[in-house]
Amino acid sequence: MADEKKPVETTGHQWDDDEGYPLKEYNNPLPKWWLYTFYATIVWAVIYWVFFPAWPTLSGFTKGTLGWSQYKQLDEEIATAKAAQKPFDDQLAKMSLKEISQDPRLLQYAISGGKAVFGDNCAPCHGSGGIGAKGFPTLVDDDWLYGGSLAAIHETIDSGRTGAMPAHLEAHDGSFNTAQVENLTDYVLSLSNQPHDAAQAFKGKALFNGEAGCNGCHGDLGNGSLKGTMEGEALEASVGAPNLTDGIWLYGGSRKAINQSIAKGRNGKMPAWGSGFEGFGRKLDPLSIKEVSLYVHTLSGGSF
Amino acid sequence: MKHDTIEKSIPLMSILVVLVISIGGLVEIVPLFYLDSVIEKVEGMRPYTPLELKGRDIYLREGCYNCHSQMIRPFRDETERYGHYSLAAESQYDHPFQWGSKRTGPDLARVGGKYSSLWHQEHMRRPRNLVPESVMPNYPWLEKNSLDYADIAKRMEVMQTIGVPYSASMIQNAVADLEAQAIPDSESDALLERYGDKVVLDDFDGDAKRITELDALVAYLQMLGTLVDFSAYTAQER
Numbered sequence: 001m002a003d004e005k006k007p008v009e010t011t012g013h014q015w016d017d018d019e020g021y022p023l024k025e026y027n028n029p030l031p032k033w034w035l036y037t038f039y040a041t042i043v044w045a046v047i048y049w050v051f052f053p054a055w056p057t058l059s060g061f062t063k064g065t066l067g068w069s070q071y072k073q074l075d076e077e078i079a080t081a082k083a084a085q086k087p088f089d090d091q092l093a094k095m096s097l098k099e100i101s102q103d104p105r106l107l108q109y110a111i112s113g114g115k116a117v118f119g120d121n122c123a124p125c126h127g128s129g130g131i132g133a134k135g136f137p138t139l140v141d142d143d144w145l146y147g148g149s150l151a152a153i154h155e156t157i158d159s160g161r162t163g164a165m166p167a168h169l170e171a172h173d174g175s176f177n178t179a180q181v182e183n184l185t186d187y188v189l190s191l192s193n194q195p196h197d198a199a200q201a202f203k204g205k206a207l208f209n210g211e212a213g214c215n216g217c218h219g220d221l222g223n224g225s226l227k228g229t230m231e232g233e234a235l236e237a238s239v240g241a242p243n244l245t246d247g248i249w250l251y252g253g254s255r256k257a258i259n260q261s262i263a264k265g266r267n268g269k270m271p272a273w274g275s276g277f278e279g280f281g282r283k284l285d286p287l288s289i290k291e292v293s294l295y296v297h298t299l300s301g302g303s304f
Numbered sequence: 305m306k307h308d309t310i311e312k313s314i315p316l317m318s319i320l321v322v323l324v325i326s327i328g329g330l331v332e333i334v335p336l337f338y339l340d341s342v343i344e345k346v347e348g349m350r351p352y353t354p355l356e357l358k359g360r361d362i363y364l365r366e367g368c369y370n371c372h373s374q375m376i377r378p379f380r381d382e383t384e385r386y387g388h389y390s391l392a393a394e395s396q397y398d399h400p401f402q403w404g405s406k407r408t409g410p411d412l413a414r415v416g417g418k419y420s421s422l423w424h425q426e427h428m429r430r431p432r433n434l435v436p437e438s439v440m441p442n443y444p445w446l447e448k449n450s451l452d453y454a455d456i457a458k459r460m461e462v463m464q465t466i467g468v469p470y471s472a473s474m475i476q477n478a479v480a481d482l483e484a485q486a487i488p489d490s491e492s493d494a495l496l497e498r499y500g501d502k503v504v505l506d507d508f509d510g511d512a513k514r515i516t517e518l519d520a521l522v523a524y525l526q527m528l529g530t531l532v533d534f535s536a537y538t539a540q541e542r
Contacts, residue, residue, distance in 0.1 A: 011307065011308075013311070055331075056331065056332075060339060061339075070378050071378055071389075073378075074378045074379065074380060074383065074389070077380045078380055078383075120384075120385050121418075124418075124423070124435065125419065125434070127435070127436070128435075128437075133426075133434045135422065135426065136423075136434070268422075269420050269422070271420070282387065282417075282418060
């Protein structure tokens with residue numbers, strides 16, 4: 001067929017010509033636009049070699065006349081962002097939490113900064129938006145372990161907290177037997193009006209406010225170290241013993257979970273992010289801690 | 305040489321193809337082996353402890369790298385989220401390295417110390433307990449399987465042959481060091497002597513009595529990205 005048309009330039013390479021119709025390799029020129037684009041890329045490459053880091057040498061590499069590097073670019077971007085934030089950041093650094101909370105414009109800036117800090121550092125434990133998870137307290141309600149004032153929240157984040165709920169069962173180095181721990185469990189169940197064995201709970205109550213000394217941390221009424229009292233005296237708020245009467249549980253409110261809490265103890269650890277930093281987690285600068293404190297305060301609907 | 309000749313000789317064509325392709329390789333790869341600036345000078349790098357090495361093997365076995373990279377790139381969004389960008393020096397004892405390129409989950413290059421071991425236990429058991437929207441699979445068998453570390457010294461010897469600077473005493477005491485790191489309150493002075501004070505000692509799996517696969521994996525995760533002392537590091541000319 002090709003033979004009938006105008007002859008085309010071939011490479012001269014032929015196969016299979018037994019039947020008189022040899023297979024030939026055409027030598028069509030490349031489309032012009034393609035060819036020139038190809039030449040342009042070669043020229044571009046040469047220009048690039050001059051301006052940007054390119055070729056390895058025996059002792060390093062050619063750095064390019066622009067002196068560009070990925071690392072310098074990163075440093076510049078960070079510097080630009082810092083400079084843009086500086087007017088705000090300088091003001092925030094000087095002001096107390098209370099003062100910031102009274103300046104709507106700065107407050108909004110701080111809260112959006114705090115939200116980013118929270119997403120990167122806190123959300124994995126406290127859930128996105130602070131909804132919490134088993135062992136990691138929710139921050140969206142008004143039930144606090146250590147206090148929901150701006151100052152208390154700031155201190156929690158800056159210095160960290162460790163819940164010290166001792167183990168009580170003998171098998172876990174406590175000083176009570178299985179039956180006594182059962183009695184305590186029934187009493188704790190009764191505090192939040194859950195189904196329980198009244199006779200056992202009665203014995204549990206005596207232990208709670210007596211030999212076991214639970215009231216020293218959870219208060220005579222079991223309503224926690226923030227609200228509770230022991231024999232009329234306020235408790236040490238920094239203990240962080242939860243309110244056991246409100247049906248909000250850190251480790252679960254089932255019989256089994258409560259029993260485990262009492263038998264084995266619990267030691268939830270909130271890392272320190274500021275002055276109390278102990279190499280665990282990531283250290284945040286004072287400004288980020290302020291911002292995230294304000295953000296956490298808004299989560300629980302706290303008004304300023 | 306005529307086109308015809310090359311086209312009709314498979315051996316000749318293969319040789320030429322290999323030649324052409326290797327030019328790129330030679331220029332891009334060979335300098336990495338002799339240039340000093342490739343591996344930064346840093347303080348703090350050390351080989352994995354025996355427990356971390358086992359943990360790393362489990363990380364590979366479970367295919368965690370299919371969803372997690374260990375390479376923080378020098379971009380502002382990445383350094384703000386994950387911390388200092390990764391240095392080549394940080395994976396110099398990693399064989400094979402775990403840089404990866406797939407991020408279904410977050411980068412793990414600096415996850416060490418970010419969470420408590422308690423968090424990791426709960427997260428490995430069932431990620432959705434902590435992160436309701438997570439698509440990471442559950443790994444409940446890790447806390448059930450006892451860790452098999454009979455071959456730990458052998459594994460360290462193999463690493464030694466490919467350039468990891470394990471000393472004779474590290475290999476000799478591999479089993480003791482592994483147990484010292486995994487069992488809380490055990491005698492750990494010798495371990496710290498060999499590997500440095502930064503070695504994390506913890507009850508990684510929340511079960512003080514047994515050494516499980518979870519112990520090893522969490523020990524590995526808790527050390528990731530924590531070794532280099534960045535206060536002593538200044539980016540060099542690159």
